[in-house]
Amino acid sequence: MTLPESPASIWDRQRIWVTLGAVALIFLAAIEALAVTTVMPIVSEALDGKELYAVAFAGTLATSVIGMVAAGAWADARGPRGALYVAVTLFVAGLLISGLAITMHQFLVGRLVQGLGAGGQTVALYVVVARLYPAHLHGRIFAAFAAAWVVPSMIGPFLAGAVAEYLDWRWAFLGVAVLTGAAFVMIAIRLRGVDLGHGEPQDGRALIARLLLAVVVAVLAVVVGFSADMSPAFRWPVALGAVVVIAVAVLPLLPRRTLRAGRGLPSVVLMRGIAAGAFFAAEAYIPYLLMERFDFTATWAGVALMLAAFAWAGASALQGRYGEQLGNHRISLISLGLLLIAMVCVLLAALFGVSPALVIIGWAFAGGGMGLLYPRLTVLTLAYSDETNQGFNSSALSISDATGSAVAIALAGLGVATLGGGSGAFGVVFAFGIALVVLAVVPGLRLGHAAESQTP
Known part of the structure; x- marks a missing residue:
């Protein structure tokens, strides 16, 4: 009598080291993201670059788009291994x-290079998941990725603030670089003997x-x-003109009908960009608001x-366990409702200068909303994909995320600069966030249903 095979798991013998390595990279990316949000007011002061505060966030997200496209194409053509290795190297650099x-502009150069690596790393890891994990495990592995924010959530913001306040803000970056290098060595060793596929030849001209x-x-x-x-006379004309060109240029990088909220994958990708823009534009100014x-x-x-x-990590775990029962539309509306409250x-x-407790507790609702929404949109993206377009679709999801956020x-930074700071300037940032949350309802009702509920 033979014993039945144990069911597949993200922690089984075949996948455990890949899971641990991937989660370690997500963990360290989370540490860095939380650290930057916390220490940027100090960095901008130390390097005399307050007017470029928003660029430190937007620039990294912007260059991540290049990394996403390159990694997506590389993964589709040759598999995700090489793309992941190069991306992590750029992230550390x-x-x-x-x-x-020693200057704000040098700091921004580093942030731009980091963005190239961060974008490529995200897409490459998504394709690794698609190649190694069966569809019914996707919700759990992405919930594990989200849960990798738990420990950084416990120590990351506090540690980054304490490092900046009592030691030097530079260690918030250098320390993460050293640890990421160690995690990279681990995952490189573990993936050496793993078959990640070889991809299919790609159209060179289309890639260029x-x-x-x-x-x-x-x-x-x-x-x-x-x-x-820039001069006040040129700020908004230049910015709005650039946004229009971005909307045109990004179209070929996304599924068709994305900007028209087409049903299914286009709305999944669009909703990711709008929700990310609302959340991260507001969160970039939460520590600034509390300090000012x-x-x-x-530290505080x-x-x-x-x-x-x-809240983000806890809601992600709930989504991984109960996402199928809740359904896509319900998750969408609950998430947007939580974001709106925040x-x-x-x-x-x-x-009105209400108690800062309102900021802290209120922003927890935003974390819960994003924790429900993010992994669900990723699961849907893979469910709408096959081996011929996993790289493109994963890249498109991340491009929408990064472009919308950037x-x-x-x-938001332009609005703050226009008003010259103060409570009114902060108010503009959060009112802008409210408008984006309301706009996200449109694609949120058009997510459709793919094969995300299939079981083996």
Whole structure:
């Protein structure tokens, strides 16, 4: 009598080391993302670059689009292994450049290089998941990725603030670079003997065209950010003109009918960009608001982000377990409702000086909303894909995420620069977030249903 085979799991003997390595990279990316949000007010002060505050976020997201396109094409043509290795190397190099910078412009160069690596790493990991994990495990592996934010949520913001306040902000970048290098060595060893597929030949001209378009999108997104440093007469015309060109240039990088909220994959990709723009544009200014409006130190401003990160991880775990029962439309509406509550809370705190507790507790609702939404959209993207377009579709999802975030953060920064700071400027940021959340309802009702509910 033979014993039945144990069911496939993300922790089984075949996949455990890949899971651990991938989760480690996500973990360290989470540490870095939380650290930047916490320490940027100090960095911009130390390097005399307050007017370029938003570019430090938007620039990284903008160049990540180039990394996403390159990694997606590479993964489709030759498999995701090489794309992942190069992306992680660029990510570490960018951290080192930023951590050693002595001017704001040098710091921004590092952030741009880091963005190339971060974008490529995300797409390459998604394709690794698609090649190694059966469809019924996708929800669990992406929930594990999201749960990799739990420990950074516990220590990341507080540690980054404490490092910046008591040691030097540079270690918030250099420390992550060292640890990422160690995680990279581990996953490289574990993937050496794993078959990730060899892909299919790609149209060289089409690839070059897509890369050029990605460069255009990235450059113009950075231009939107730098417009805050221009003469007031040119700020908004330059920024809005760049946004229009971005909308045209990004079209070939996304599924057809994305900007028209076509049913199915186009709406999945569009919703990711709008929701990301709303959340990250607002979150970039949460520590700034707490420091400027409520006299928080960097350490305590970092602590203020912890509750939202806990909520994100917890909601992701719930989505991984109960996502099928809730359904796509219900998850969409619940998530947007939570985001709306959060935006209203921080808007009231910014305009009327209500207790900072309203900011901290309110922003936890935003974390919960994103925790439900993000992994669900990723699962849907893979469900709408096959081996011929996994790289393109994963790239498109991340491009929408990064482009929406970069443009929204840059426009928020432009609004702050136009009003010259103060509670009114913060209010503009969060009111803009509310508008984006309301807009996201349109694609949220058109997500459709793919094969995400199939079981083996």
